[in-house]
Amino acid sequence: MKILEIREKTVPISSPIRNAYIDFSKMTLSLVAVVTDVIRDGKPVIGYGFNSNGRYGQGKLMRERFIPRVLEAAPESLINDAGDNLDPHKIWNCMFTNEKPGGHGERSVAIGTIDMAVWDAVAKIAGKPLFQLLAERYGNGTPDRNIFVYAAGGYYYPGQNHDKLKDEMRSYIDRGYTVVKKKIGGASLDEDLRRIDSILSVLGDGQKLAVDANGRFDLDTAIKYAKALSQYDLFWYEEPGDPLDFELQATLRNYYPNPMATGEDLFSMQDARNLIRYGGMRADRDWLQFDCALSYGLVEYLRTLDMLHEHGWSAKRCIPHGGHQMSLNIAAGLGLGGNESYPDLFQPYGGFPDGVKVVNGHILLPELPGIGFEGKADLYAEMRKIAE
Structure with a gap:
C-alpha cells in the first residue's frame, strides 16, 4: 500500500466582495488529489482536499517541500501498524520533517490541505464516512x-x-x-x-x-x-x-x-x-x-x-x-x-x-x-x- 502521486492545482475563487481587511478579487485556493495504489470498485482510491477561503493557494510550498517528502519516504513508513491503511499521523510527521517550530504562516495551509486529502483517502480505504471513522x-x-x-x-x-x-x-x-x-x-x-x-x-x-x-x-x-x-x-x-x-x-x-x-x-x-x-x-x-x-x-x-x-x-x-x-x-x-x-x-x-x-x-x-x-x-x- 502506498501513495503513488500527490497532485496540486491552484484555482481561482475570485469575487468582487470584501470584508473589513481584504477583498477577494484575486483570491485562489489549492486543490489537491492524493492518488493511492488501493483499488476499490475497479478504480484507485483518491483522496481530495482544498484550503479554505481567505488564504491563497500554496502550490509552490507543496511542490518544493511537502509533496516530495511524502513521495520519497519508504511506503511502509507511512502506513498503520496493521498494514491495512495509510497513517495520517505518520504522513504528517513526514511532511513536517526538517521544519523549525514557530512561524506557522503559510506552511500550515499547505500541510493542512494535503492532510485533508489524506484523511479522505484513509476513510475511503476503510470504507466509511470520515465522521464514523473519527467517532470510532x-x-x-x-x-x-x-x-x-x-x-x-x-x-x-x-x-x-x-x-x-x-x-x-x-x-x-x-x-x-x-x-x-x-x-x-x-x-x-x-x-x-x-x-x-x-x-x-x-x-x-x-x-x-x-x-x-x-x-x-x-x-x-x-x-x-x-x-x-x-x-x-x-x-x-x-x-x-x-x-x-x-x-x-x-x-x-x-x-x-x-x-x-x-x-x-x-x-x-x-x-x-x-x-x-x-x-x-x-x-x-x-x-x-x-x-x-x-x-x-x-x-x-x-x-x-x-x-x-x-x-x-x-x-x-x-x-x-x-x-x-x-x-x-x-x-x-x-x-x-x-x-x-x-x-x-x-x-x-x-x-x-x-x-x-x-x-x-x-x-x-x-x-x-x-x-x-x-x-x-x-x-x-x-x-x-x-x-x-
Whole structure:
C-alpha cells in the first residue's frame, strides 16, 4: 500500500466582495488529489482536499517541500501498524520533517490541505464516512450527524444597499438558517449599526445575527464597537482585533459581556493555546473558530482539541471557519458545536452534498464514503479534472 502521486492545482475563487481587511478579487485556493495504489470498485482510491477561503493557494510550498517528502519516504513508513491503511499521523510527521517550530504562516495551509486529502483517502480505504471513522477512533463511537450551521454573508460589495442586504439575509432564513452573519469594520460605525438594524428588522423569533470585524480594529475602535453592539442580542462579536493580539481580546471582555468569537487565523495548537491562556476567552459563552484546513490539518486539530480539554473547554464551543465538508465531518465525529456555511459564496468549494437541506439551523450529514465530496456534483467535477 502506498501513495503513488500527490497532485496540486491552484484555482481561482475570485469575487468582487470584501470584508473589513481584504477583498477577494484575486483570491485562489489549492486543490489537491492524493492518488493511492488501493483499488476499490475497479478504480484507485483518491483522496481530495482544498484550503479554505481567505488564504491563497500554496502550490509552490507543496511542490518544493511537502509533496516530495511524502513521495520519497519508504511506503511502509507511512502506513498503520496493521498494514491495512495509510497513517495520517505518520504522513504528517513526514511532511513536517526538517521544519523549525514557530512561524506557522503559510506552511500550515499547505500541510493542512494535503492532510485533508489524506484523511479522505484513509476513510475511503476503510470504507466509511470520515465522521464514523473519527467517532470510532477519537470520539465516543457514535457520531452525531445533525449539525448546527450558520450562514456567512453580509460582505461589502459595489452597489450594495440596505434593501439588497435585507434580501440576502431573508434568502438565508428562507433556506432554513436561524443564524446569519454580516461583516463590520468596512464602513463607519454609524453605517454598520444602520446595516445591523436593517438585518434585525427581517429576523424573527429564535433567529440571530453574528458580526465579524476580520481583525480590523485597534483597541479603542474595538471598545467603541463593543459598547455600541452591547445594545443588541448578537450571536457573537467576531475577531475584533489582530488575531495574535491576545491582550486586546482579553481587555475587551471588560466592555462586552456577550459572546465573542475568534481563532480562524490561528494556525497551530500552540497559538490556540496562547489564546486560551492569555486571550481572556470565556468557556461558558465564547466561541472558537480554528479551521483545520488552514492550521496543519486534522492531525493538528486533534492536538488542539486535547489542549482545550485540558484547559476545561468543551469541543461544543468550537464552530470552525471555512464552510467546508471536512469540518462538517469533524463536527459530526468529534462533537463540535457546528460549522460555518457559505450558501452562495466560494462555490463549488463551499456548501453541502447535493440534496442536503438546512432545517431549523441544522443539516443531516449523509453517509458518504470519506469526506463525501463525491456527493456534491459541481465540486466533484472539479476534483475529477485534477485526478484525471
